Amino acid sequence: MKTGVLALSFVIFSSGYFAQTKFQTKPETGVSHELAQLRKTTLSTVKYELNLQIPENKSERISGAEVLSFHYKKQNEAPLLIDFKEEAASLISVSVNGQTTPPVLENEHIIIDAKYLKSGFNQINFTFLAGNSALNRRDGYLYTLFVPDRARTMFPCFDQPNLKANYSLTLTIPEKWSAIANGELENTTLQQGKKILHFKESDVIPTYLFSFAAGDFKTFTEKIDQQDSKLLYRETDSVKIKNSMDSIFTLYRNSLDYFTKWTNIPHPFQKHGMVAVPDFQFGGMEHPGAILFQNSTLFLDKSATQSQLNNRSNLIAHEVAHLWFGDMVTMDWFNDVWMKEVFANFMADKSTGAASDKAVYDLKFLTTHFPAAYSIDRTLGANPIRQVLDNLQNAGMMYGPIIYNKAPIMMRQLELLIGEEDFRKGIEEYLKKYAYSNATWPDLIDILDKHTKEDLQSWNKVWVNDPGRPVVDYNIKYKGDKIETFTVSQHPEYGKEQKVWPQEFQISLFYPGTVEKVDVKLSGAQKEILELKGKSKPFFVLQNSSGIGYGVFGIDKSAMSEFSIVKDPINRASAYISLYENMLGGTGASPQELLDFFTGQLQNETSELNLRLITGYISAVYWSFLPENKRTEVSENLENTVWKALQVQTAKNNKKILFDCYQGIFQSSKAYDNLYAIWKSQTPPQDVSLNDEDFTNLALALSLRNNDNNSLLQEQLTRIKNPDRINRFKIIMKAASSDKDIRDEFFNGLSEKQNRSNESAVGASLTYLHHPLRQKTSVNYVPKTLELLQEIQKTGDIFFPDNWLRSTLGAYQNPKALDMVNQFLLQNPNYNPILKNKILQASDNLKRAQKLIK
DSSP, X not given: OHHHHHHHHHHHHHHHHHHHTTTTSOOOSSOBHHHHHHHHHHEEEEEEEEEEEOOSSTTSOOEEEEEEEEEEOOOTXXXXXXXXXXXXXXXXXXXXXXXXXXXXXXXXXXXXXXXXXXXXXXXXXXXXXXXXXTTOEETTEEEOOOTTTTGGGTXXXXXSTTSOEEEEEEEEEETTOEEEESSOEEEEEEETTEEEEEEOOOOSBOGGGOOEEEESOEEEEEEETTEEEEEEEOOOOHHHHHHHHHHHHHHHHHHHHHHHHHHTOOOOSSOOEEEEETTOSSSEEOOTTSEEEEHHHHOOOTTOOHHHHHHHHHHHHHHHHTTTBTTTEEESSGGGHHHHHHHXXXXXXHHHHHTSOHHHHHHHHHHHHHHHHHHHHTSTTOOOSSOOOSBGGGXXXXXXXXXXXXXXXXXXXXXXXXXXXXXXXXXXXXXXXXXXXXXXXXXXXXXXXXXOSSOHHHHHIIIIISOOOEEEEEEEEEETTEEEXXXXXXXXXXXXXXXXXXXXXXXXXXXXXXEEEEEEEEOSSEEEOGGGTTOBOOSEEEETTTSOOOSEEOOOXXXXXXXXXXXXXXXHHHHHHHHHHHHHTTSSOOHHHHHXXXXXXXXXXXXXXXXXXXXXXXXXXHHHSSOHHHHHHHHHHHHXXXXXXHHHOOSHHHHHHHHHHHHHHOOXXXXXXXXXXXXXXXOOOTTOOOOHHHHHHHHHHHHHTOSSOHHHHHHHHHHOOOHHHHXXXXXXXXXXXXXXXXXXXXXXXXXXXXXXXXXXXXXXXXXXXXXXXXXXXXXXXXXHHHXXXXXXXXXXXXXXXXXXXXXXXXXXXXXXXXXXXXXXXXXXXXXXXXXXXXXXXXXXXXXXXXXXXX
């Protein structure tokens, strides 16, 4: 009862606050939690009618007319704030309920005086110039991307997830263009070289899911749910198109069928539609009826690796899962944005796993999620899954591997805790109760609580509300050659707080020709494993052998010398991960020992996913944790080992992975000549398939080892035929140039927002700019990179701040770079805490390198 009184008091206070401060202070920028809650209590039945005139020239502004209607509970004389993050000159006219009013735009809000409003139905008309920042206007096309709070940068709106609305859209575009939106296309008319498209009213959705794309696209149409469903694309490689279209639609339909059956809820929206976007800054975005996908992930040729095929199936399943999780049931506030992402990833894993055997699913889950989650959770900047959010303008910083990778691991443990069928029933109840509405994580926990006897509240605290991971160790006492006691214990990796992570995992004891396995349910700080008492002394013990448990699992270095007896690919993957995590913590093998072990596995490891995992670790150890003189000393032997493994491996995909590894680590002139001949003749090694993008990447790898690379880069530019890939390469080649003046000019140009508009290309460019072979000069860019971070956060999309930092700091070991990072944090004691965490996350390997490099 007290909660209701407090909520009512808050509304009254908020209303009074706005009335009292109406002419005294400007409204807060962004969308504060306070403003969002007030509007949720006073607004309902929101509808937008938008008419946009889109010129072909991306430098010309888009003009718009809007009718915004809603029901309003008028309170006192408080003004109504409508979000519009644009300059005042972009708001041309405003009329409220038929009465023209002076446009008032302050601190990103249009202020509507209470005297023009009434209780009940209201209608506001705007004419405006659309803001460009979320329209992603490129040569020949555009696409909107309004997540999390960027709809307000394009048009006046109530930009918060719990004010869902219907959208009626009319687009006027060049005659040769096509377009797609959330609603079905109702009719098209031609007028004076223009095409006018009228779309039906959309289903009820939040502002961040309102979307359209328009441009010089090709269209492919297939049936989904007996409807003609379109895919808009700009890919020009006919081989990729032919090889991919059937697979794309098959994967989409399979995902749709799986989620429909699993939830017992049919597809929740009026239509299907997809857009393949070149250089898309995300993997995908789940706008119902107009899902955006990264072009390079969708379109693959016949030489695609299993990892590429997995990425495509996961991406499609992820975005289709969002139609239920996020689109139909939406978080109430963006502090729960992780809910839609965890369900999309977790359910995508389930749906793709349904098409394969359990071992394949488990290995993919382990290698996809755990290394990525650990990359954040091991750092001093680790954030919890559920975070605090004061204002939507900060919501973009909440995204990252914790919500995409740790959260599915957490959800899997929750499913194990509750039981698979009870878990499914709880989720079905949640979806049906909050369909086309909004819900919070506590709302879901309350429902799941009814389906289990477990204490979900304490479980929730450590898994969801706290950052970090446990360190799980084991202790064996022997009596002769028999185990007398086997004890498992856990403690937090950081901090003095005593807490435990309730979870399940497996322990395996390895003997010649046999393996003893035991399932462990660890709910306290310590547990004796009675099932192992009396067992013979093993060669070695592997904790978390099934790869389900989460944390730093202690592992004996002796496992490396006896590794040939580990036959199960999941056991091997878990061991690889544990060995790497223990090395980083300074408690296991040294970087050199681990590099030797991983390179020794290149010929033996037959699993494609495991081979990709260890080649990634080889690159990380080689560039980040070996001193430069040691790299020079071991490089030729490492190159020869990788090249020999490439010859020995028989699977084509494995050969391709090893070729990529060789290309990534080579330094000798012999290897350069070998790869240059392959690039020049465009003749790959036997049974290694290289496409146009592979040869582009090879050219860039060669350019880093070439002191005069202009002619090489120019020749590669002439080879590229796709106009979107040409534009991308023109950006990257400046960062990869051997001419320091060109690199300086490129980096200095990033201070201007327009030079960062293609965020995908800029992120890729930074990895070349800050490659270890260039760091003696590029380290001087680090201070300015950090100074620009807040501007990057304000103007870029949600993943760009993290991409900006990781592409810059990710491969440094130079103590000078760490000094620059520490100095920046010291000079900015009141820096945004979320951005500070991002810096700590991105510089974690740099910090560890100071201790590991000897």
